[in-house]
Amino acid sequence: MKITLPDNSSRELPEGSSGYDLAKDIGPGLAKSAVAVSVDGVQRDLHDVIEGDASVSIITIDSDQGIEIMRHTLTAQVLARAIKNLYPKSKLAIGPTIDDGFYYDVESEKSISSDDLSKIEDEMKKIIKTKSSITKKLVSKSEALKVFKENKESYKEIIVNESKQKDNFQLYYQDDKKFVDLCRGPHLPNLEFIGSFKLTKVSGAYWKGDSANAMLTRIYGTAFNNEKDLQSHLDNLEEALKRDHRKLGKEMDLFHFQDEAPGMVFWHQNGWSIYRKLRNFIRGRLKENDYIEVNTPQVIDRKLWEASGHWDKYRENMFITEIDEEHANEKRVNALKPMNCPGHVQIYNQGIKSYKDLPLRYAEFGLCHRYEPSGTMHGLMRVRAFTQDDGHIFCTEDQIESETGLFIKFLSDIYADLGFKNFDIKLSTRPEMRVGSDETWDKAEEALEAAIKNLGYPYRIDEGDGAFYGPKLDFVLTDAIGREWQCGTFQLDFNLAERLDATYVGEDGQKHTPVMIHRAVLGSFERFIGILIENYAGKLPFWLAPQQVVVASIISDVNDYSLEIMDLLNKEGIRAEVDLRNEKISYKVREHSSKKVPVIFAIGNKEKIDRTVSVRRIGSTDTKVLDLEKALNDLKQENRELN
């Protein structure tokens, strides 16, 4: 039979040859590192017979696919077996691979905690030491059911039962045949290929991801081909931990949370300073881009939310207020706004709008409350009260494309200035829970896709993830350590304006319904500040830092000079303080460095006599002696860049 290789060369092999035979035919080195094959694009076990002519590529252990297969074998054959050895009554559910690792879901008679992980790891190592080869057996549905019934693996039974397949269920065994697992494969040919691994955590997970189902125990692990790669991955995790905005927020005295107001931020002076700087920056950009800033009420009668559709579609996430006994005579039910859009329509509806007024771009730093489920809150990243850099563009259908283009430019400039050079665009289409007719949705989805296509931006489609009132573009940025954050959004809405009776008079003198575009760049200030903190590991750019300069005296004789410098800095609008305490300079440097103050001026006798400053920047141990004049000018320039 004729086998075509990835480089388009081909080889003749006898009928009945396997991937392993092919690898051997190509070279002994390849045969040694081969773990599986891809036959016409489908991954197969290395020893599967290749049925007739095919394009085949050998998957080696050091390839991405190879590592994934290794992780898969590690979880399905080694972790699963170790769990069965240690907890014989447990039942196996599923064990897939994930980014950088794998997990296995089990139902366990005894709860497994993170303390048990090292015990399980030891058991896994014992299994790996057997260097057992892995073989598979193809069986019919009834035989597969029989095997799992005997083994009391009820989840496997469910999987087999629900499968559309009739036969060729793949059962994988190790040499001693004492453990069997159902798996679509492929697996490593033997356990010698298993690299370095670590079990990382244990948590609960629903069977099939459905919260109506039983909660299983999920054991997570990470694995790489060698100790070095594993270690570097673990180091990355540790780096992310070091950047945790909750930890840095405490160290830098930015904000706190407390029991009485879960999910709502108490901003301290330093954190609020960042917030204000960021808001001023955005405010400036909005003005430059012809947005009108407005402000709408926090608490609004349910009637408006009923009209907008929120009451129907979003009520369980809204904070509802009821008037107490004292005001019983004006009984009404209000809701704290979860979004600003209905409010903006109210402003739009004041007075008659002409097509000449469009596009009309409203912006609001709108404080919204959403009742997030208790288990979902996470520092600044997921809160119940937050301020959006929200905006609503009222325009005609003809203006959709130009507004899309203007917005993407607006957003990418802001991201770049805040230190994020790359972002991806996601196009989300109609969700199940929605308002508006299918025809309207067809129109909205087509318009948005046409706009993004004509503008030439790359995008990917996320089916069913749209807002309840319309399709949207989401903007996902990548931070300094490669994590992705969905921030900006651009949502087309052909429904709300109509529901709330917004109209404009067209050229034809008739009333028309405007298109509404809901848009945000940062998303929420709270979350975005969290992202900034983690992106910069607390070392914010000079213009954003709450405290920009500390002038630290080395000896008390120079305190007057330090105070003079602080005054000069403050006069230039730079947030500077002095540190005149009776402490050593290294103590002061340590303290202000750990608080991430970008610039420390160390002032001693030499500096006072020469009217210079010794400058130390955060993240560097170098110091530079500059003329006071020059140092002031440099910082003034730097501060002006984005202010």
Next chain:
RNA sequence: GCUCAUAUAGCUCAGCGGUAGAGCACUUGCUUGGUAAGUAAGAGGUCACCGGUUCAAGUCCGGUUAUGAGCUCCA
């Protein structure tokens, strides 16, 4: 909302039935020191909240609240 875990001094944590501990931070004394911790002393706690078991409860048990890791959600 679900599962599991956690809640002790401002912070980080130890203590796990018998009168509350450490390091850092804080206050005071000494120290005026050149770029990531000078030194000594002192002060500081209804051990999250409510209930139970016990002669005796941070300590054991139940509940509540919050937080953490996941899951499910995130218009």
